[in-house]
Amino acid sequence: MSFLAPLFLVGAAAIAGPILFHLWRRTPRGRQVFSTLMFLVPSPPRMTNRSRLEHLPLLLLRGLLLLLLVLAFSRPFFRTEDWDRIAEQPLPRVAILVDRSASMRRDGVWDHAREEILDRMSASPAGTRFGIFAFADDWSSLASFDECRDLSPSTVRELTGSRLAEMSPTWQGTRLGLGVARTIAALQEEETRDVAERPQELWIVSDLAEGADFGGLENIEWPAGLRVVVVAAEAKNPGNAGLQPVADITETAADVVRVRVQNSSDSRVEEFTIDWEDVASDDPVRVVVPAGQSRVVAIPRAEAAEGGTVLRLTGDSEPFDNVAWVPRVERPRRLVAYLGEEAADDPQGLRFFLEGALSVSSLFDVRFAGPNDPLDTQRPSLIVIPSGASIPGWVTESIKRGSVGLIVLTQTDGAADLLARLGLTGAEVAEAPEQDQRWAEIDFESPWLAPFAEARYSDFTGIRFWKHRSVKLPEGWSGTILTRFENRDPAWFVQPVGMGRLHVMASGWQPSDSQLARSSKFPPLMMRLLEDAAGISAGGRQKNVGDRLWDPPPQPAPEAIAVPKDSLVKLPDGEESAGYRPLADVPGIYQLTIDGEPRLVAVNVPPDETRTSPMDLERLVTLGVPVGEATSTASRAREAERLTQARREDLEREQKIWWWLILAAAGCLLLEAAYAHWLTRRRRDAEAAA
Amino acid sequence: MADYIDPATLMQLQSLEMRAKHVVEGFQTGLNRSPFHGFSVEFTEYRQYTQGDDPRYLDWRLFARTDRDYIKRFEDETNLRCQILLDVSRSMSFGSRGYSKFEYARTLAATLGWFLTTQRDAVGLATFGDDLYEFVPARFRPGHFRRLMVALEQPPEARGSRLNRPVERLCERLLRRGMVMVIADFLAPLDGWFDSLSALVARGQDVIVFQVLDPAEIDFQFSDAALFEDLETGRQVYVDPRFAAERYRKRLEEHLANVAESCSRLGVDFRRVRTDEPLEQVLFDVVRLRMHRKAMPRVAQRGGRR
Numbered sequence A: 001m002s003f004l005a006p007l008f009l010v011g012a013a014a015i016a017g018p019i020l021f022h023l024w025r026r027t028p029r030g031r032q033v034f035s036t037l038m039f040l041v042p043s044p045p046r047m048t049n050r051s052r053l054e055h056l057p058l059l060l061l062r063g064l065l066l067l068l069l070v071l072a073f074s075r076p077f078f079r080t081e082d083w084d085r086i087a088e089q090p091l092p093r094v095a096i097l098v099d100r101s102a103s104m105r106r107d108g109v110w111d112h113a114r115e116e117i118l119d120r121m122s123a124s125p126a127g128t129r130f131g132i133f134a135f136a137d138d139w140s141s142l143a144s145f146d147e148c149r150d151l152s153p154s155t156v157r158e159l160t161g162s163r164l165a166e167m168s169p170t171w172q173g174t175r176l177g178l179g180v181a182r183t184i185a186a187l188q189e190e191e192t193r194d195v196a197e198r199p200q201e202l203w204i205v206s207d208l209a210e211g212a213d214f215g216g217l218e219n220i221e222w223p224a225g226l227r228v229v230v231v232a233a234e235a236k237n238p239g240n241a242g243l244q245p246v247a248d249i250t251e252t253a254a255d256v257v258r259v260r261v262q263n264s265s266d267s268r269v270e271e272f273t274i275d276w277e278d279v280a281s282d283d284p285v286r287v288v289v290p291a292g293q294s295r296v297v298a299i300p301r302a303e304a305a306e307g308g309t310v311l312r313l314t315g316d317s318e319p320f321d322n323v324a325w326v327p328r329v330e331r332p333r334r335l336v337a338y339l340g341e342e343a344a345d346d347p348q349g350l351r352f353f354l355e356g357a358l359s360v361s362s363l364f365d366v367r368f369a370g371p372n373d374p375l376d377t378q379r380p381s382l383i384v385i386p387s388g389a390s391i392p393g394w395v396t397e398s399i400k401r402g403s404v405g406l407i408v409l410t411q412t413d414g415a416a417d418l419l420a421r422l423g424l425t426g427a428e429v430a431e432a433p434e435q436d437q438r439w440a441e442i443d444f445e446s447p448w449l450a451p452f453a454e455a456r457y458s459d460f461t462g463i464r465f466w467k468h469r470s471v472k473l474p475e476g477w478s479g480t481i482l483t484r485f486e487n488r489d490p491a492w493f494v495q496p497v498g499m500g501r502l503h504v505m506a507s508g509w510q511p512s513d514s515q516l517a518r519s520s521k522f523p524p525l526m527m528r529l530l531e532d533a534a535g536i537s538a539g540g541r542q543k544n545v546g547d548r549l550w551d552p553p554p555q556p557a558p559e560a561i562a563v564p565k566d567s568l569v570k571l572p573d574g575e576e577s578a579g580y581r582p583l584a585d586v587p588g589i590y591q592l593t594i595d596g597e598p599r600l601v602a603v604n605v606p607p608d609e610t611r612t613s614p615m616d617l618e619r620l621v622t623l624g625v626p627v628g629e630a631t632s633t634a635s636r637a638r639e640a641e642r643l644t645q646a647r648r649e650d651l652e653r654e655q656k657i658w659w660w661l662i663l664a665a666a667g668c669l670l671l672e673a674a675y676a677h678w679l680t681r682r683r684r685d686a687e688a689a690a
Numbered sequence B: 001m002a003d004y005i006d007p008a009t010l011m012q013l014q015s016l017e018m019r020a021k022h023v024v025e026g027f028q029t030g031l032n033r034s035p036f037h038g039f040s041v042e043f044t045e046y047r048q049y050t051q052g053d054d055p056r057y058l059d060w061r062l063f064a065r066t067d068r069d070y071i072k073r074f075e076d077e078t079n080l081r082c083q084i085l086l087d088v089s090r091s092m093s094f095g096s097r098g099y100s101k102f103e104y105a106r107t108l109a110a111t112l113g114w115f116l117t118t119q120r121d122a123v124g125l126a127t128f129g130d131d132l133y134e135f136v137p138a139r140f141r142p143g144h145f146r147r148l149m150v151a152l153e154q155p156p157e158a159r160g161s162r163l164n165r166p167v168e169r170l171c172e173r174l175l176r177r178g179m180v181m182v183i184a185d186f187l188a189p190l191d192g193w194f195d196s197l198s199a200l201v202a203r204g205q206d207v208i209v210f211q212v213l214d215p216a217e218i219d220f221q222f223s224d225a226a227l228f229e230d231l232e233t234g235r236q237v238y239v240d241p242r243f244a245a246e247r248y249r250k251r252l253e254e255h256l257a258n259v260a261e262s263c264s265r266l267g268v269d270f271r272r273v274r275t276d277e278p279l280e281q282v283l284f285d286v287v288r289l290r291m292h293r294k295a296m297p298r299v300a301q302r303g304g305r306r
Helices: A006-024 A047-051 A056-073 A081-087 A109-123 A153-166 A176-193 A350-359 A394-400 A415-421 A522-534 A574-579 A617-622 A632-655 A657-689 B016-031 B060-066 B101-118 B144-152 B164-173 B193-202 B215-219 B241-266 B279-295 B297-303
Strands: A030-034 A093-099 A129-135 A139-143 A200-206 A227-232 A241-245 A256-263 A271-277 A285-288 A294-300 A308-314 A323-327 A333-338 A365-369 A382-386 A404-408 A428-431 A439-442 A469-472 A480-485 A490-497 A500-505 A542-544 A560-562 A588-594 A597-604 B046-048 B070-072 B081-087 B122-128 B132-139 B179-184 B206-213 B226-230 B236-239 B269-274
Touching (some): A006 A056, A056 A657, A139 A153, A241 A597, A256 A308, A323 A597, A333 A350, A333 A522, A350 A365, A350 A522, A394 A404, A394 A500, A415 A428, A500 A522, A632 A657, B016 B279, B081 B101, B081 B132, B101 B279, B122 B144, B132 B144, B132 B164, B193 B206
Parallel strands (some): A030 B226, A093 A129, A200 A227, A404 A500, A542 A597, B081 B122, B179 B206
Antiparallel strands (some): A439 A480, A480 A490, A490 A500, A588 A597, B122 B132
């Protein structure tokens, strides 16, 4: 039996009233005047009378009457099976996704996020299933659904509180799309495990900075019925300005460093100064950047300390992105050997274009050696071998030790032999009958072509190859075809040889073979090969937190690495080094030592993290995110409570037990009155008879 | 009996005089149907004896003188002097039926007074407690009954009741023979009471004793334990009726028997009156008592002088 107004049950305490009255009747508190006491004998007061109830049936009737009234007022009803079904409505499953990006480092944001999470968890109905996850550039689980399943609500809350207290925001960017996708996967995984059908919610707890990366959100298949609640963690001070080096490797040689000062749209300050830290320099540079705008400022390069220097922006209240790390200028020497016989200034040959493309490199001090030039003690980084050239003995050894060999098949004569000598046996080379081909299949996933993956760079259709050699690779060949011609002949393929690599191009870049050399894509392609030989990945020495420090892994493997404070990056042991591509986790200067030579990588806070003004939630809606109201769990609990109450009232109204109780109470009252009347009359009769 | 007025109803009447007149009126209506003709004891007139008359009422002296049979029809009552002696002690203020014993007793006194007045007798009133308080000598004159009524208005406030001292003082005032009606509850130790009564009797007074008791005093039907307070002394005693009632009744019975026996021994008429008894009934019994008394030797004792 349940009650609609259980508070009325307190009224049952009124039963004590009749009991007390029936007890009190026996206490000698009455006074009786009498004509004379001469015939009366005093009787000692009998205390035992106090505990004796008089007129028990009358008392029982009165107690029952009160009880019936109390029950009627508390409006009882019986639960039916239908009710049980409603009452056991499952509680929601909630995935909490916490933003740990660098912008969460702003004053008060992380604390606010933590409080919001804990408050909302407390306000959730008991029995809600929680899973707590965090994201920035990557995604991690703080307390999975599995872990929380058997814990009490308070324990889950405590666990979450302690996990959040232990951690702090990272220096990474905000890959919201990735975070949401992984969390939904976790939700779906839990859904398959959980037998109960539950409504699902995803709470995104973030500062909602407009610089967040929404990539991938539009492709997410949202589970039916999932509600996304966006919980905003607010900073104490609105606005933020940040400083980032303009990532332009061609500029690094100049005597200035170009930095971008970005001011968020909700900022209240617009005047800043930029100065070198710990380095003697001229006066600080003043810069005015209105809210919502950015400026690129050229700062005269200062004398760099070992490793690199730091530029600091002052005037902004949020310090997390006010520092730009600038690596020390260094242009290591690189030797490029060309084994062809043609002259360096022959515009019909390969060498002319090769030297032209590589000599402008600001990254390296490139020197070139011809087939007859004496090689210094230095090993060539890149060895370009046109087919038909004679191959000195050191070439094979050099490639095996880590140099990059590039065979350019300009003719078929001796091509197969050349390939065989350098480690690619069994290949057949013939002049292709098709003329005027283009690269049709391009593997942008490969590290050499990855810089061209973006749509605006990925168009190679304008480059025509008048002639090419058809290479038939042997069965079981282990290498990667990077590009193919339209007739599916391999156009460019690569094969590892010892610690180095052997690249083969089936067509030359000179004008008689193709338009490649005259394409704007030629210098970066050649640079990429040289970088590969130098062990530096695309993107150069300027990186952001969350980028890979190197990709592909440098050849040879780095001997040592010096990382900024708090960074967890370290070199792997032994065999693992081949596929090891660590992520930069802390801004600062990372120094690799490769082949005895230091390589500096400056890592900064991702520039998008500076854009901290609040994002427009409409943008999420247009991306298909099922954004619910911000307080949906609380209101859902209220709604569920309202429905339950309505159902209880319906049941009570249908059963009308109170009516029967009132009827019984009335009967009881009649009985009581009749019995009391009978008692009184009996006493009177007795008195009259006496 | 069914025509009698219930005392509770009678007590609703504010005027004592009205109560008395009501009772007497009702009583006289009943009397017309009865064989009694009042209790006057004096001769009034003669009439010729006719067959069937009671030969006891033949005037033998006249017969001897005139040789004619005459019957004594009435005796004039103006010669009867009746003094009512009313107990006004506090114990008389007890009552369980909505009116006190005193209320009943003074109504009884008024009723007797009015009845006697209608019989052309002289009525007086004295109130007593531990002393004699009011004293109105017996008279038969216009306005005298009203004076009695005023004397009866005094509330019962005497701290106790003893008879010897009041009777002593009464005897000083009662110079002629007559009748004394004592109305009291007699709920006090009886020491000296009957000596006083016998003094009255010795002085030639015809004494009638009315003992007025409340039904609650007789039955003691209290159910709740309580502190019982003595109306006269103010003393309080805790009494649980369930344990005390039986003993009370026994002791009371002994006391009442004692009173009745003492009266009988003195040759005094005794009538116990419950306050729930109709007053007409009491009056009727008194008249009947007087009739009986006339037939008894004591009447002859008095009549010997006539």
